[in-house]
Amino acid sequence: xxxxxxxxxxxxxxxxxxxxxxxxxxxxxxxxxxxxxxxxxxxxxxxxxxxxxxxxxxxxxxxxxxxxxxxxxxxxxxxxxxx
Numbered sequence: 774x775x776x777x778x779x780x781x782x783x784x785x786x787x788x789x790x791x792x793x794x795x796x797x798x799x800x801x802x803x804x805x806x807x808x809x810x811x812x813x814x815x816x817x818x819x820x821x822x823x824x825x826x827x828x829x830x831x832x833x834x835x836x837x838x839x840x841x842x843x844x845x846x847x848x849x850x851x852x853x854x855x856x
Contacts, residue, residue, distance in 0.1 A: 775799045
């Protein structure tokens, strides 16, 4: 189902009905797709661990992130050095 922002406000019962039928709802804003609402039946099991997620470990081969303290310290430092 496709629904505009106005549909979400005025026809929420139809949107919820589509979700109850396990349909995904594509959200449109000015005719362009902005997001998708998935029914809970299609979501992953909430009891899975983070290590089982497909993006877990995607930066394991980056050499510049080996020293975590240095990376965090660099992120937290002020921007006075950029002047």
